[in-house]
Amino acid sequence: MAQATIDSGRRWPRGRARRTPGAALGRWSLRGVALLYLGLFILLPVAAILQAGFSDGLTNLRDALDSFGAKGAIELTLIMAAITAVVNGVFGTLLAYVLVRIPFPGRSLVSTIVDVPFAVPTLVAGVMLVALYGPNSVVGGWFDDHGIHVIFARPGILLALLFVTLPLVVRSVQPVLLELDLAEEEAASVLGAGGWTTFRRVVFPALRPAIAAGALLAFARSLGEFGAIVFVSGNIPNETLTAPVLITQLLNPSSFGSSGGPDQAAAVAAVLFGISAVVVLVTEHFVSRRSTERSFA
Amino acid sequence: MNRLQVSPKGVKSSLKAGALVASVAVLSVAAAACGGSSAAAASGGGSGPCKPASSPILTLAAYSNPYDAYGKLTSTFASDWKDKHNGQSLIWQMSFGGSTTQAQNIVNGFPADVYASSTATDVEAVQKAGLITHDWTSDQDGSIVATSLVGFMVRPGNPKGIHNWNDLTKPGVKILTPDPAQSGGARWNIVAAYGAAMRGEVPGYKANDPADAERLLEGIFKNVTVLDKSANDSFKNFEAGNGDVAITYENQALAGIAAGSDDQFVIPAATVSIQTPTVVVDKNAAGHCVAPIVDAFVKYLHTPDAQDVFQSVGYQRPIDVKEAAKGSDGYPPVQDLFTTEDLGGWDQLVSDTVFGPDGAFTQAFKAAKG
């Protein structure tokens, strides 16, 4: 989509017509409202967290990290988020491709089902995962007997995260796929390329930014997931305790001998938040989701 | 990208647009605030001379366990009050959650007038924040309204043979207990194990030996598979079929059995008497102009009628420890029922011997889970 300008043939004198105080006011009032809204609702709370967490310099952060299980929790959260991003990056793309390119009965139903995690409250998802795959269930019991622990162990956390983040990847890739010109793929197959080669050489390069964007968003989302995880993980420090649950624990003083308190919770929250923010910024800067740039890259 | 183009007429309309947006903003914030202020007005809040509302709103924050009991107690109290006070209706608002979480919420601004805690430590946290100004430990019964004790919930027939604290350390036993960072109940469980070991009532562990007590706790926590956020959550988890044994309160076990559970409750030779205090939060009660009412409520909790209600939900043991140890119908006697006072008091337990930086539990937990 190129820059659209209407050339009416009229030439406005430079300067006054475009820079009347009124024009500027109009532009600025809209901008102002947008900035006020985002500033009040997003920047202000972020500032509060940063202030509470770092008012004492790095003391709060150090004390919080010293508290038992804290470092393990952050490490676990990062690893789980990374695995989720990769797994759903693959399956999400696969699903998007299937939904867009392959007609099969029930396709629109599946498409709607993909949005289910957006509609189901996270804690309900957690409860259901425990009921379906917990040690007491048919499936979970079978796993348990064979020494594989799903719920109340790390695989359970992964399951919850995969559930919650799948639509993020699919809905990031799907629109791009829809826009891709089939002609290129058809040309490739006419020239003798097999399905997989076509995908690898023609489709995938065009999808790469969208896949990366979706996966990064899934990563950032996984860092913060609370509702589903607090039910399925067991919350054992250094084993299944994640950073968001750790933050709730830090809010209460006297956790395992450390002083705890909102300031320490804020310090860890700030770190977690910082990582998420960086991920989002990177996604925004290098991986544009705008249709102008992503297709025919 | 295209610039915002503005025609001369556009100035007025963009200002109009801005005004429209701004007024929506103001209205929304006002709507949200109105929801808050009407609640405040109804409770006669704010500073200035106390004018109690015609229908005072009383707020109770309680730990997770006794929702049944307080449901009945608050409604009975409200109807009694109505009879004795010219038909004045009381409106009770209740919140139930992990005891420590509730304490922290109150410290953070939750407007509770009464705090029903599961441990003295949590009450002290609220007191330290300046919200409780009277000496509650000298009140009737030391402010304790109900007692229970710590024991083990096991599967029917006790297949793993859990009878005493050392049985919990057997390999392969999966234990459920709540998270000490969020639940007062969790800390009672830990103190019970610690106390039993220190008093020499656990086979294989020497009396008065902190290192041995630590060894017991380590063995137990090596077997803990889930740390739920409240005593209630932990118990429900067990009832759902997870784990071999849940360390829990007697009243919770009895409630579960009454609700149809086939699981059994086992009391070890030595265990701690759980003493749960309920205290008026002076600052909030004064601010809401309901202090006389909630004072009366707390006094009511110590009356035989109220005690009957507690007993009906499983807090059958008398507040007096010696009497409680004797047991009664459906409540087996306990060989050694001790209190936190016997162990040096909560302060010492929390800051030093058990939960302090070098405390038995702190060290044991690190060793078990590190």
Add this chain to the structure above:
Amino acid sequence: MVGVALLYVATLLVAPLVGITYYGLKAGLGTIGDTFQQTDVRHAFYLTFVIMAITVVVNTVFGVVVALVLTRDRFPGKRLMSALVDLPLAVSPVIVGLMAILLFGRGGWFEAFFAAQGIQIIFALPSMVLVTIFISIPFVIREVVPVLEELGTEEEQAAWTLGASRLQTFFRVTLPNIRWGLLYGIALSAARAIGEVGAVLIVSGALQGQTETATLYILRAFDQYQDAQGYVVALTLALFSIVLLIGIETLKHRSSREAR
């Protein structure tokens, strides 16, 4: 390939959905009816609805403004604004709750101001609305921006040159053109708002019949041996959101088949 994709979806998404439906309906119509008769359940639904309504209105109005600014305006730092919009998607609800406590709790930045007015923000409705607004900010904006970009400004410029005012242009030209994206964004925003639990749990204090939303009720129901009721409410919430999303999706397909 279809098989693999479907299997993944089935295990991960369908199974839990079926599970909720099964457990929700297992209770039988009698219990379902009783659940909806309970005062605290009705109040919880009412509260959830109120919070959702306020959230949706605020985020729609301001979201459209932000979307317009992002696509039609040009100024330094616009990229930053765009990233800011995506931030709530990545922030843990726990952190959002903590933010509210830091701002409005005892000793918080604005606590003294509101306390002097006698307005309770934290552990009351206002803070619940505020955190819900925060977490659903991105949805309307993310749906409307691509539509606005695709649209271009030809029609709007045409309207201006024909003498329409900005406001007229917005309501007569822009709005109708973005309506499907906008509606879908509103639906997503609504679904997210009614499903919020983490942040609301921290700031509400869970006062039964007062600050207990439908999701918080579910938490309590499972806590207090009322599993059946919990599943019924959970199923209701899920169904409402799904129906909303499907509805918009269907209408959109139908209209796009007519229009283009």
